[in-house]
């Protein structure tokens with residue numbers, strides 16, 4: 001039985017994926033420990049994993065806030081990576097880790113593992129970072145472009161991306177020199193030898209010459225057998241969530257509630273703790289009895305039972321909806337959601353709308369379309385089939401155990 | 406062997422006195438040496454010590470005779486700053502109070518006695534119990550810094566050696582982790598991993614005043630340990646208030662010391678003006694003394710002459726280091742001190758090694774000052790001259 005360390009950026013969406021994998025591995029008798037700066041501790045606790053701290057940021061980099069916010073996020077990202085590069089190796093040794101599962105989004109974690117001589121498996125919880133020809137950076141919302149032209153365009157975008165990530169690249173280079181490793185300063189340089197265990201499925205991806213690694217689909221904890229009573233007593237409803245990072249967008253939630261009323265369909269709104277009780281009450285008041293506002297739902301059953309999902313297009317929500325064949329309307333807010341929306345458009349798997357321009361009318365029309373036109377559900381068939389066969393948390397656990405031998 | 410028939414009497418069996426005993430015994434095993442030590446720490450100093458040095462600080466000879474006293478060795482060390490971290494290749498080693506004492510006590514011709522000297526002269530020492538020990542050569546290694554001849558800043562620290570409940574994971578010393586928040590001047594944490602579950606954590610500050618607020622240092626250590634999950638128990642503790650020299654009137658000091666016992670170690674102002682460390686110089690002084698003792702007959706006067714020559718040369722060579730101390734303490738506001746150090750550590754390793762050993766070349770000095778001055782020239786100018794500080798010292802001594 002092994003001691004397995006998990007390193008990741010301290011976001012709930014990433015921690016939930018690592019947590020599900022950790023739980024599966026713990027079920028197979030391994031010991032699981034999250035390793036990170038103080039900001040990761042609450043996530044370790046919530047996911048029921050052990051925790052080995054090291055010095056570093058006490059808070060996750062905040063996402064959003066315009067150009068100033070973006071600059072701050074880049075700085076925070078670099079700071080977290082530097083903390084991993086400096087103190088991660090000792091922490092991995094202290095945790096007596098036999099292997100590390102490292103999120104692609106925290107390349108400092110991979111650096112720490114290499115410096116400590118701990119074997120590692122990388123995990124792409126979000127869109128894979130591998131730079132295949134024509135593949136733009138994940139947070140670019142461009143539609144797929146075939147041929148040389150698309151390849152050149154993607155290369156240009158990566159150059160800009162590398163430039164924007166200069167501070168993080170510096171931290172990586174410094175860490176390499178400090179620990180006597182060959183200098184690798186781009187996050188994609190740290191993808192594991194066997195590629196990354198990836199959640200994102202080929203059916204919804206832009207074309208890649210070969211899989212990025214073991215593509216396992218959504219890595220989730222088993223859905224509770226004894227489900228809560230069905231929402232709206234079993235009447236059709238739309239499930240709406242803007243994710244854990246951008247949970248606080250009152251304006252968008254209001255548009256969603258109005259749109260649901262216009263479309264005449266119940267709506268369950270998960271605000272992920274981003275709304276105050278007063279704001280939540282105001283939202284409910286838009287259409288009393290037909291709007292169910294909560295911080296969190298038991299998300300898998302809620303999505304499975306929904307007629308459609310209105311989402312920011314976060315990777316986890318999208319995969320869950322696709323797995324149940326539930327059609328989607330996506331309102332990408334940032335991060336890799338733009339890239340995900342572009343992939344959904346290409347697969348014909350969702351209607352995507354700009355969150356800045358969306359109105360109750362346009363959203364109502366989209367909701368009406370995806371809930372009434374069976375072609376939207378049918379378009380998800382390949383994705384659903386791939387996810388059903390991909391193996392999820394079990395396949396991911398197999399990959400980790402495979403790397404242990 | 407009875408102590409009153411010793412060839413050499415060393416008063417003070419701390420670092421410098423012990424090193425003299427080791428060096429002399431290594432050169433001439435027939436010398437009878439008596440070391441008298443009061444065992445009581447001086448005010449403000451602790452009796453528990455970890456003395457560390459870089460391998461490059463010592464001559465091959467000294468490295469050989471100090472080896473029996475070494476308690477820990479590491480193949481390198483690290484420094485960390487907010488935007489720069491580096492591994493340094495020079496090996497690092499530590500002596501402890503116990504390992505040093507054991508090495509001295511293992512020498513056949515050395516007698517170590519408890520006793521506090523109430524008066525020390527060129528011919529012997531008076532002990533607190535009324536007894537007297539005479540010897541042809543008397544060395545004063547009592548550790549008290551001759552403050553009247555020095556303008557000082559302070560490096561203060563509290564170190565806690567912690568037995569960790571689980572392995573701490575650190576393999577190498579971090580001799581400066583300045584990524585911690587700055588308070589009380591320039592602050593950094595120094596760590597020595599003695600064993601997989603033993604680590605010395607020292608909170609260190611370069612401050613203007615010598616007062617040591619233990620509670621604040623303890624809190625700093627606790628924060629640092631907690632952030633890495635180093636739960637555990639305290640195994641040992643040490644603290645120190647080390648002098649940083651901005652000016653030293655060595656001529657006057659040695660003139661006034663001429664008729665007494667031979668001062669060594671801190672007592673002789675033989676420490677690194679910027680780091681406050683005295684081991685490298687104590688080792689060199691011990692070698693000088695051992696060499697001087699090869700000429701018989703051994704006397705306080707002959708050893709004094711050799712030491713005086715060495716010490717004055719050293720003080721002269723340290724001029725530049727005292728300038729750096731003045732820039733650090735007088736030219737740089739406390740929050741800017743960290744930047745000065747961070748810049749310094751970006752310099753080539755051989756230069757850094759020569760800095761610690763106190764052996765900077767002229768080219769090194771030029772490089773430190775001119776490449777990218779440690780502080781703005783405007784702030785540096787008033788620090789350039791040592792003379793005004795020496796003048797002050799002279800005036801104060803006169804009154």
Ligand SMILES: Cc1cc2nc3c(=O)[nH]c(=O)nc-3n(C[C@H](O)[C@H](O)[C@H](O)COP(=O)(O)OP(=O)(O)OC[C@H]3O[C@@H](n4cnc5c(N)ncnc54)[C@H](O)[C@@H]3O)c2cc1C
Pocket residue numbers: 416417418419420421422441442443444445446447450451453454455456457458520521522523546547548549643644645646647669670671672681682683684685
């Ligand atoms: C905790 C600590 C850690 C340090 N770490 C380092 C380090 O890592 N590297 C480094 O180079 N420097 C270090 N230093 C700085 C410096 O090297 C030490 O201060 C060093 O101990 C000075 O050596 P010394 O022999 O001059 O004085 P001390 O080591 O202080 O020795 C003086 C001895 O004389 C005895 N004594 C005093 N008065 C009398 C008397 N009247 N009669 C008899 N005995 C007497 C004392 O009990 C003491 O044992 C450290 C200092 C401290 C306090």
